[in-house]
Amino acid sequence: MTASDLRALLTRRREPALALLIVVLVVLIGIRAPFFVSIDSLSGVLTDTSILMMLACAEMLVILTRGIDLSLAANVAFTGMAVALLSMSYPELPVVAYIVSALLIGLVLGAFNGFFVAIIGIPPIVVTLGTLSMFRGLVFVISGGEWVNRHEMPDIYQMFPMETFLGLPHLLWVAVTVIPMFWLFMNHTKAGRSLYAIGGNPQAARYVGIPIEARLFMVYAIAGMIAGLCGYLWTARFAVAYTEIAIGFELVVIAACVIGGVSIAGGVGTIPGVVLGALFLGLIANALPVMGWSPFWKQAISGAVILIAVVLNSRSHKRQGKLIVRRDEATAS
Amino acid sequence: MVRETAPKPVILEVNGLSKQFPGVKALDDVSLTVRAGEVMALVGENGAGKSTIVKILTGIYKPDGGSIKVDGTSVNFVRPSDSWLAGISAIHQETSVFEELTVAENIFMGHQPTKPRVPLIDWRDMHQRAQEILDRMDVPISTRALVRDLSVAQRHILGVAKALSHDAQVVIMDEPSASLSRREIEQLMVIVRQLRDEGKGVIFISHKFDEIFEIADRYTVLRDGELVGDGDISDVNQDDLVKLMVGRSLDEVFPKVDVPIGEVVFSVDGFTHDTEFDDISFTLRKGEILGFYGLVGAGRSELMQAIFGITHPRSGTLVLDGVQVKIDSPVEAMRAGLAYVPEDRQHQGAILPMSIRKNMTLPLIEQLSHRGFLNRRKQLGATKEMGARLSVKAAHWDQQVEDLSGGNQQKVVIGKWLATRPRIIILDEPTKGIDIGSKAAVHEFMGELVAQGLSVILVSSELEEVRGMADRVIVMHEGRIRGEFNRRDATPENIVSVASGLELAA
Known part of the structure; x- marks a missing residue:
């Protein structure tokens, strides 16, 4: 393989390159700390990364349409707090009731974004920056700034994510269910494919009859719903709900997308790529303590990787001018 | 003139279509008909209203007045899908492709074939049907190729394939041959004849008279948004059409x-x-x-x-x-x-949300500034001089360029570069x-x-x-x-x- 083949591979097909990078990392870490490569430890990394993977998939939908959702983590915090308070007041409900409530609350918050972006037509960055503050503020309002602690939550609420089924925690099973649904949606439904069209060429998307406003609204609503689900999972898993939950996490989510090959300019990105991007960040986060490095390296490393990813993304789209001259004729002369 | 054969049935009837844009009447009471099994050439200069008609017929613009009948039934297009469901499909002038998607997906975007019973895309069927369309057009492009790897001409072929995928009764070709090579134009003509022989109506928009006389049965001429003539192509020659067009x-x-x-x-x-x-x-x-x-x-x-x-x-x-x-x-x-006034004034020439004054003096900022501060009086003076020379029609010099008509926008752009002498x-x-x-x-x-x-x-x-x-x-x-x-x-x-x-x- 020549250098240019390698670059073509890295730029054209992000997923295999990223998968390879992850395997190499695991092996390297395994050499330093063999216990890291055990099934238990690796499934722990996956479980830890489940929420990030799901949020990154949700964010990808938004970015594909040339948008951005900065309010996802704030939605996680608000919905997490709301369902935690719900469980405190109504501890006898079945766990599915908490999950459905989380999905609905998240959906409403997402639809709120969708309304302003799709119907009113305000740029997504402005809308979601506003709702980011708003949701964070509302966490204070509904909780009065108080925490919901382990002993205040019903057992059934906090046990669900880490209880196991076939040896794996429910949290991982949720991700394993949600992510293929995303994949199916994005690759095999007309609505999913239309998001690529909207991001790739909005004008042309309108020409072929794609209802752009409806699709945008849907995208923000879906993203909100997934954030709501993650809000429940987050507070249940750590058995605590407090006002600063997931603060700044929207940037990690966007980072996972970019590393996974999603173009911020829209129209480019795949679910497997985004999942691998999230996994990469999760791996770094979990491996650093194992390697005995300071956790602050995590931020530095993910920052550097984002830059590399963006450079690769832009290289893959740089064109060598338009193809006008037919060189095959010219070579004869 | 006595026809030997009975007139072909009318499949598209447009009556009294009007469309007003800010500052310009794009269409004024235009009527036209398209018959099954014939090619109707829509002729006119740039800005005569041809593209506006196309956009109305494809549900992108809503007309201010007038009626459209397809196969005798009145239709009212609210969105593009209404139009192709009614049997009209168009090859647009602009290259409306999705670069990052495959050829097959570009052809079928918006109306992908789905599997029976489940709302999932039938990719296999889609590639097969795309292949059939490309084979029919005799173009060797892989349905799995990414469109960003295609040449300009191949992208236009893709537009034709897209229109064919709708199985439409009326096919509108808006300057389909503009950037095709001779061989590709010949292929296109074969396709147009094929469509005609299948009993479809074709609206053929072209600036090339040789093509029009080769392929069209009838003509309709527009000028400044008005209908100025129509009839059988065999009754006119090129000079007649030019006279009608330019007027x-x-x-x-x-x-x-x-x-x-x-x-x-x-x-x-x-x-x-x-x-x-x-x-x-x-x-x-x-x-x-x-x-x-x-x-x-x-x-x-x-x-x-x-x-x-x-x-x-x-x-x-x-x-x-x-x-x-x-x-x-x-x-x-x-x-x-040197000065270069670019083609695409919306993207390269003018900064639309900025005022005329700021746009026109942009290349002059250094000359109009003293120690890094802009002299607003000098700036206004320079703007007035240029604006008067070009007779820019504007309410005032601080009006935003995007609110001006196309012609005045262009004057602002040219004025801007002239300012650099x-x-x-x-x-x-x-x-x-x-x-x-x-x-x-x-x-x-x-x-x-x-x-x-x-x-x-x-x-x-x-x-x-x-x-x-x-x-x-x-x-x-x-x-x-x-x-x-x-x-x-x-x-x-x-x-x-x-x-x-x-x-x-x-």
């Missing part, structure tokens, strides 16, 4: 002034780019208007951008007043006395999409420029404009200069045949 003497629209042409001031020698143009050499004289004609995508704009230092050619030299110059950036080009000005499609009145004003202004001793390079895809205004015409095809004509020899036949790559000029 006024050529001298009015193209007020060519005689200016003594001086010495060579600028020459380009052996300009070559890897993919965009090849071995370009030409000279420009003082007081001369040099026309660059070619089909869309012939590489003219790309060449001009390279000359102006926006992109960089692989080899070639520029000589200005006998001295070789090196231009690596627009700033250097401006210093050397260039000696050579490159105008890239200066009258594209503006009405005839503004066109005449821009043309008149070009005459003033050369009278003042400037030299103008006029890039245009409008044959009449190049013939009417240029002293010499250079014709490009696929990135190369294929012919050069003096004003006398620049007949439509000569120019078009060279521009389509049909023959090499001697």
